[in-house]
Amino acid sequence: MASAPRARSTVANVEAGAHPSNRRGAWRPALILIAAFTMVAGLTYVPAATTQVPAVETIAPAPQKAVPAVKTPAPPSYPISGYFISASPQYSTNFQKLADIKEFGGDTVITFGTLLKPATLDSLPADCIIDGVSCAKAAAGSKKVHQYFTFLDGSRWGSSALKCPGDRKVTSNGKSYVVLFFPTVGQGCASPSGEYDVVVAGGSRATADDPSSSLASAATKLGMKYYAGLPAPIKRTDLAYLPDLSYMGPLTLFTERFLQYHAAVNNVPGLAGFYHHTEMPLSNSSTFDPVLALYQMQNRAIHRLLPTREAIVSPYLDARLNKVFISLDKARDGTRRIAQTSSGLVLNIAVQDGMGTGKGGAFSSNDANSAVDRFAASIVGKGSWASKYVAPNRDYFVAAASGVSGTGAVLWANLEGMAPEAGSNACGDNLRGQTTKARMDRQLQQMANARKVISFMWDSYYTCTGSGKSLKDQLESGLTTPIITDTTFRASTGQVQIAGFNLKAGTARVRWTAQNGLAKEKTLKATGSNAAYGQLHGLNDRLEMITVSVGKTTLNTSKRYVVTVTNEWGVKSEDFFSQPG
The missing domain is CATH 2.60.40 (Immunoglobulin-like)
Known part of the structure; x- marks a missing residue:
């Protein structure tokens, strides 16, 4: 290793334009010169006997200017700016969580949606009672009910949700619910057929804060963005990877009521938009047309009722060679098909990178023939990255960027902030395990094409202490890593x-x-x-x-x-x- 070059002399520094006063010890040569002159004068000057010798005035050198200490720049925040979170029925808990995320460098939070589930009169919440009778049955009165549904999102729906004459707000056994009626034919409140679908929604404690409203309020106060999860259908029983759209009519009407309610009570700057709860792979296969139909229906409703709000969808990769993998061409075309459901709103497509589930690989060309890490090996087995995955995640993000080009949609990345559970990285009772900062740095290297990086999931993958140190603390100790x-x-x-x-x-x-x-x-x-x-x-x-x-x-x-x-x-x-x- 080469030695450091010798510093130039003070004279050289002055000639080069560097003022000596700006250097430590630069005044020393001048002080020596003054002292030498005084000594010579003392040897040659002999005063006359009649002359009083004046006191010698000592001239002190100019005081040294203090050199300002070099300030080490403040560390940056980690390059993830959004996190999936779980909502709390307490405003103070939600506010503190968002404040922690903002301090950590985040500006966005996202919640998952809730299923609109078909139900029977017997399977409705037993604690939703009016005069000793099921609240849905009591509210229906003489109306003919076609189908019951539940939407138990834990929210405390207010009276703004009540749009039709039969709608009821119910407080029963310390719980808060709303009972909503939707015509089976047409829109509005009256059903030409005389039949109605009935939704029992809510289920929070009657004294609790509404989770969604409190998150929107906290995000507004903190200057952050909150994306609320949308209603979603259950999965089909024959093909569990597809949504059950057999009740698309009621789902459409309920989605509109859900958005109307947000427009009435959560129309604040902190509400940035909505998250599509139903997922699909980044594929162009027509098999997933039902998911695209769902996205399009909900995007249209958002754009019509809350035209300034955005939406997020988060399709997943599967690049495993031992599975029905998604090729780069399919990923490009699949991204474009998702983008085409936007229906006029800004649609952010946050591609899941698959590193937390073992479905994707963050590796470079130099790593291709190296062994997969122990986390990936727990899913795909031992072998090289190139032998286990079609292509690195970087190539998939390049393909996705090509897919959104010209559509108006925006490419984001969903960095999976966990790892496959490999025996020594348990994270509470989560399905996946705790990951490491080094692994996340590799994931980030693959996402340069994404406009924004969000991550699944703040609580509790970032906060659990499975290895003795939370992921959040790991990241904070290495924020300056290039x-x-x-x-x-x-x-x-x-x-x-x-x-x-x-x-x-x-x-x-x-x-x-x-x-x-x-x-x-x-x-x-x-x-x-x-x-x-x-x-x-x-x-x-x-x-x-x-x-x-x-x-x-x-x-x-x-x-x-x-x-x-x-x-x-x-x-x-x-x-x-x-x-x-």
Whole structure:
């Protein structure tokens, strides 16, 4: 390792334009000169006997200016800005959770939806009673009931939900419910056929705060965005991966009532939009047309009733070679088909990266022949990444970006903030286990094409202490880690551009092979920095770019080049391998 260059003399520094007063000890030569002159004067000056010798005035050197301490820049936030959360019936709990997420760098929270379930009179909530009779039966009176449903979302629905004459708000046995009537034919309140579908909704404690309203209120106060989960149908009994749309009519009417209620009580800045609870793979197969029909129906309703609000949908990857995998072409076309359901609103397509379920692989070309980690191995078995997965997640996000291009939809990423349970990473009673920061950094490297990164799930994958330290604490202890997501090497100019997170004010070590086969290496300070790179290019707004110049050179296109960045916090990135192209 080369030694540090010797510092130049004070004179040289002055000639170069560096004022000595700005340097520690720069006034010492002047002080020595004054002392020498005083000594010489003392030896040669003999005063006359009649002359009173004046007191010698001692001239102190100018006081040294204090050199300001170099401030270490504050650490950035982790490049995830949204989290799935569970809602609480207590406003204070919701507010504190959102405040914690904001302090951690998040600005968005998302809740899952609730199922609108077909029911019988006997399966309705037993504690919803009017005068000793089931609340639905009592409210129906002489009306003919076609079908009962429950929507037990734990909310405390207010009187704004009551739109039709038969609708009732019920407080029974300390619980709060609403009973809502929908015509089986047409819309409005009156049914031409005389038959009605009846929904019993709510089920919160009568004294509780409404979870959705309190989240919207907390998000507004904190300047955050809240996406509420939409109503969803149950799954089919014959094909459990598809929604049961046999009651699409009642579901459509109830979705509209749900949105009308939000427009009446939650029409605040914190309510940014809604989340599609029903999931599908990132596939172009017509098998999933029922899911697309559901998305389109609900998107139309949102755009009509709350036209300034957005929607989120989160399709999942499955790149496992030993399963019915999704090819890159299918992923591109599947993304486009989802985007085409937007019906005029802004639709954010947050692709699940599959690293928490073992369905996707975050690996680079340099890792392709390396063994999968122990978490993935618990799902796909032992072997190399390339032997277990069709392609790395990066390629799927590139395909998805191509799919949304020109549709008006926005590509997000849903980083799965957990790992397959592998025996030593249990996270409470969750189905999956706790992951690691190093694994999440690798996941982030694959998502450069996404405008925003959200994550499943704050509680409790980020807060459990399965390994003795919560994931949140792990991330906080490594916020300054530089994460490279992409590089370009222009040999003709010597310019190397490096994109990623936490790169600014850094130095880069670049290793490459010239066309003549000679290995080259240079460590250089960045000659250019663009902190707004992501914003300017429609990517993650926390994505940065730095540029270094290695000088005009040649590049052997059959050999990978390697870039490593050390940032302003003095933290070094992992080696990032790139194939010249």
